[in-house]
Amino acid sequence: MAKDKKMVTAITSMDEDFAQWYTDICKKAELVEYTSVKGCMVIRPYGYAIWENIQHILDGMFKATGHENVCMPMFIPESLLQKEKDHVEGFAPEVAWVTHGGSEKLEDRLCVRPTSETLFCEHYANIVHSYRDLPKLYNQWVSVVRWEKTTRPFLRSREFLWQEGHTIHATAQEAIEETERMLNVYADFCKDALAMPVVKGKKTESDKFAGAVSTYAIEALMHDGKALQAGTSHYFGDGFAKAFEIEYTDKDNKRVFPHQTSWGVTTRLIGAVIMTHGDDNGLVLPPAVAPIQVVIIPVAQHKEGVLEKAGELRDRLAAAGYRVKLDDSENSPGWKFAEYEMKGVPLRVEIGPRDIEEDQCVIASRWNGEKTFVPLAELETAVDQKLKEAHDGMYAKALENQEKRTYACTTVDEINKALEQGDGFIKAMWCGEEACEDSVKELTGVGSRCIPFEQEQISDKCVCCGRPAKCMVYWGKAY
């Protein structure tokens, strides 16, 4: 029992120290391990399996919307990075520079890609000549490097895994539609796979991607009331095409510039899952991305027939298509309960001699702790139902938390008052001036997160200057 207790109590409570709670889960659930490479981490098998599930689902959604995977080099020559002015200004200060290959000094140093617009543009210039070559709908699953000062597992690291979609279209209209389509794909994925509600909207001018005409984002609210940008989608217009001299011949035989987009999500989504669903017993994983959806724990496993029956249940659930694990190790059931709670496994099936006698088992749901006796004949049906309940329940709970922590405010004072209850989303009107955006941040600590697609008329005046408002903005403290 001492062993069980150690595992359960070893994690800091969320209310006591949210940042430490987060780090404890990353380590105790065996998602990551630190390395001597500053700001970089090992993603361990359990953490990587979550990412593989995320990849698998998203990749299917990308392919269903007509995208193809490619692979660009990881290096960008400095001269290539410099071709688009805004882009290089945004990224050059935070890239890692390769200056030597072996013992030879490079003439044109290479940066490790922080993002790959420049490489895609060079490639487009080689392969796009006619309207028949358009659109190109590409994606790649790679890692990128940004030289961050302070880092935290999944949320901000010098190297992180992501996908970057890059597309090129004949018209602005098509490119804008693509930008919006992919933002919707991300929002649907967050809802349907991660049970995570997000706000969809447009970034303000000051918060755009370097080189973009407009940037769209999905924003989620974490347990601690801080906002997390969970995915972005950028519309580039023809700015990159002009800088990289990408032209095509249209149907009327005229030379015109095509229009581009890019969009990405990262391993940060794993951080979002931890901080949206986790609790003081550890991780709580949405069934769609859980490496193990059901863990079977035999009780009194040394007694005759117990392991055999547990094995049967495992085989039945595996045959029904669930990711299932039978833990027949020598650890105590209590130790195992705590371990799989820490790892956020959605369902635990307990089976012991008395259950076998009564032809039943116990199913415990991680997200709400509910335990149910289930006749063995109904195992698959019950597991299916409980997993659906878990997904829906987790989503509803997260949405409730988000709504509870979202405050409509009409003045700066109201914002500050609202924030006394704890961090959260602030909905407030804005005149569209950067000066007011800056003032709100200075006076309240919350920055603009996005201009949501779903607008509300909270008032007709800017929350800061009182002049006529142009739109409603979501504000928050950000990760």
Place this chain on the structure above:
Amino acid sequence: MAKDKKMVTAITSMDEDFAQWYTDICKKAELVEYTSVKGCMVIRPYGYAIWENIQHILDGMFKATGHENVCMPMFIPESLLQKEKDHVEGFAPEVAWVTHGGSEKLEDRLCVRPTSETLFCEHYANIVHSYRDLPKLYNQWVSVVRWEKTTRPFLRSREFLWQEGHTIHATAQEAIEETERMLNVYADFCKDALAMPVVKGKKTESDKFAGAVSTYAIEALMHDGKALQAGTSHYFGDGFAKAFEIEYTDKDNKRVFPHQTSWGVTTRLIGAVIMTHGDDNGLVLPPAVAPIQVVIIPVAQHKEGVLEKAGELRDRLAAAGYRVKLDDSENSPGWKFAEYEMKGVPLRVEIGPRDIEEDQCVIASRWNGEKTFVPLAELETAVDQKLKEAHDGMYAKALENQEKRTYACTTVDEINKALEQGDGFIKAMWCGEEACEDSVKELTGVGSRCIPFEQEQISDKCVCCGRPAKCMVYWGKAY
């Protein structure tokens, strides 16, 4: 027709210039495109889809043998790389060095991983404490960088994609078994998925991986008679464990060093497929890894009912689980035939008005050019059979080529005489001395490829010095 002809004739003949033929296929089949990053390439959608199929099959084989995927950082601090003496000597001369992060100069420069033994060792030291923690069976799918002087698409590039398996075991015996198991997995994969025969064997001392006790390899013979190392598996003993101070407590409570392995295959396998199966009309892909297994080409597609029927066939084959494409573009059938021949699609289904009348279609096999009329009712059965035939036929043809080009020799003169017929594998006895290995290379141009597991007693004397032979060696010119 001019258009059709252009595509067909645009590729150099294999006999005329093998290297140019190879490069032509890489470009014309749209596998890769060059970039301004010297020695690095874009892997285009069609090339990357081949890699995704390779990954999918191999990943399943790795998981079936108990391996888990992880992800290590892409950077290795110089101080970490230096911990194992042989390893750093082997790799330091060919790594890319990151010296600056943003504008800040790094104290300990970082190399971009050329391979990740050092990172795995650091991680093992953190997580392996007791015999209960062993074995760890890990793999990662990443890219690595080696600063090569001369590069060629897939065969040798500064950055390439690969998987690197890394495992750590309680005993030498277990680690050696793992090394052999994974070599067998590679050989099975080459045979069953790539239709490519390989020779399994051990590398000589001079050809070992930097830091290994022994290196095993699979060697394949290309169309031009040159050998290609298609995969390697290394046994490390406890050398890395000692250098990195990885120790565990065994069952008797003693502190002991564990034993390690690593093993990898790369995008080079795509090059191997090109040079094993390709012909003067382009790529010929093994069905298991072909992005498109069946292409359906409507003939006289403007005539009533043709596209509709072609669509039906596509839907039927897709429902039966094949990767199928209907090309209903405006290109001529002849153009399409040439295009999918270039792309190596295993089967082409032709369907036109007369076929529809007679309730049949034509199936053409890429690998041998055979055309067969097939009743529409038997489409799925015929496709299944033709794909199996293609795989088996391609394997048999490649094996025949390998055998035809394999020469048993007992003297250096015999080797030189055999090579007058063209390059190939030389089977010859060896005394085990490096001096003789070097002499053979100097006198004949062929180097040792491996000491095959399947030994033959060609003579009892070393092919070079005439002293008693220790083993038979496969020799060849290598890519």
